[in-house]
Amino acid sequence: xxxxxxxxxxxxxxxxxxxxxxxxxxxxxxxxxxxxxxxxxxxxxxxxxxxxxxxxxxxxxxxxxxxxxxxxxxxxxxxxxxxxxxxxxxxxxxxxxxxxxxxxxxxxxxxxxxxxxxxxxxxxxxxxxxxxxxxxxxxxxxxxxxxxxxxxxxxx
Amino acid sequence: xxxxxxxxxxxxxxxxxxxxxxxxxxxxxxxxxxxxxxxxxxxxxxxxxxxxxxxxxxxxxxxxxxxxxxxxxxxxxxxxxxxxxxxxxxxxxxxxxxxxxxxxxxxxxxxxxxxxxxxxxxxxxxxxxxxxxxxxxxxxxxxxxxxxxxxxxxxxxxxxxxxxxxxxxxxxxxxxxx
Numbered sequence: 001x002x003x004x005x006x007x008x009x010x011x012x013x014x015x016x017x018x019x020x021x022x023x024x025x026x027x028x029x030x031x032x033x034x035x036x037x038x039x040x041x042x043x044x045x046x047x048x049x050x051x052x053x054x055x056x057x058x059x060x061x062x063x064x065x066x067x068x069x070x071x072x073x074x075x076x077x078x079x080x081x082x083x084x085x086x087x088x089x090x091x092x093x094x095x096x097x098x099x100x101x102x103x104x105x106x107x108x109x110x111x112x113x114x115x116x117x118x119x120x121x122x123x124x125x126x127x128x129x130x131x132x133x134x135x136x137x138x139x140x141x142x143x144x145x146x147x148x149x150x151x152x153x154x155x156x
Numbered sequence: 157x158x159x160x161x162x163x164x165x166x167x168x169x170x171x172x173x174x175x176x177x178x179x180x181x182x183x184x185x186x187x188x189x190x191x192x193x194x195x196x197x198x199x200x201x202x203x204x205x206x207x208x209x210x211x212x213x214x215x216x217x218x219x220x221x222x223x224x225x226x227x228x229x230x231x232x233x234x235x236x237x238x239x240x241x242x243x244x245x246x247x248x249x250x251x252x253x254x255x256x257x258x259x260x261x262x263x264x265x266x267x268x269x270x271x272x273x274x275x276x277x278x279x280x281x282x283x284x285x286x287x288x289x290x291x292x293x294x295x296x297x298x299x300x301x302x303x304x305x306x307x308x309x310x311x312x313x314x315x316x317x318x319x320x321x322x323x324x325x326x327x328x329x330x331x332x333x334x
Binding site: 038042043044045046047048049050051054055057058061065078079081082085088089092093096106107109116118119121122125126128129132133135136137138139140141142143144145147 | 206207209210211214215218219222223226227230291292293294295296298299300302303304307308310311313314315317318320321324325328330331332333
């Protein structure tokens with residue numbers, strides 16, 4: 001977990017390349033913005049939470065390829081993906097059940113007392129889906145990179 | 157009806173699919189699979205389904221390729237004296253037979269973009285197209301169906317993704333993605 005990112009034999013091989021690092025550093029903000037755009041603009045054009053979430057997750061994948069997976073994982077922290085996924089599922093469920101509690105059907109957004117409840121409700125749900133997908137994509141990347149070796153997990 | 161561009165795309169998809177199956181070098185196979193996914197994404201756009209195309213491009217061509225590459229980084233390359241895998245003839249016969257049986261259903265489908273297909277004339281489709289904007293205030297009818305009319309299904313899809321992540325953690329006996 002804390003071994004050096006360069007030249008480790010059993011990890012995914014990481015070669016420090018200034019070209020890749022510079023490219024990742026330059027395009028990462030644009031890809032992240034594009035992911036958020038796809039997520040939020042899914043209501044009015046192609047896209048949505050699933051697609052936008054994958055693109056946001058790709059940002060982490062690019063950072064991992066550019067700067068080393070171990071370094072990226074240490075920077076993000078092991079619990080953040082799990083927390084994001086949990087918050088996403090909870091937000092989606094709460095939106096649906098909340099509208100039932102307010103007297104409407106499941107995900108019947110217009111019982112919420114806000115303007116354009118349907119539009120903003122859909123945006124909120126897309127954002128929740130995006131959190132789930134981005135978290136799971138990031139987590140899959142880290143888990144597959146770590147492999148099946150027991151790295152600090154409590155063995156049963 | 158079929159433009160040379162579409163025909164070229166279909167040939168490219170088939171070539172990539174065959175290359176994925178036959179290439180002996182796993183790295184080459186993964187690259188061919190990535191090209192196949194990208195071409196399929198373009199095919200979805202040709203079929204007027206940009207939402208699906210976007211998903212295919214992001215997941216199939218992007219994330220899956222990275223995950224496959226990470227996986228084969230942990231394997232050893234076979235000593236590749238040949239470029240192509242030897243074809244297992246009985247397995248090929250079974251595959252062709254299965255495809256032939258499934259292909260019989262193709263004749264029951266309407267032509268792509270046909271005006272009288274059930275997709276275009278169905279009452280449910282007409283209702284969504286007529287009322288989606290007034291009822292949900294979103295311009296993309298696909299999103300309106302996904303997040304409003306069929307919101308419960310979408311909750312199921314999101315929970316499937318969640319369950320896949322949790323299932324992987326359980327299998328690997330971890331509590332965090334690390």
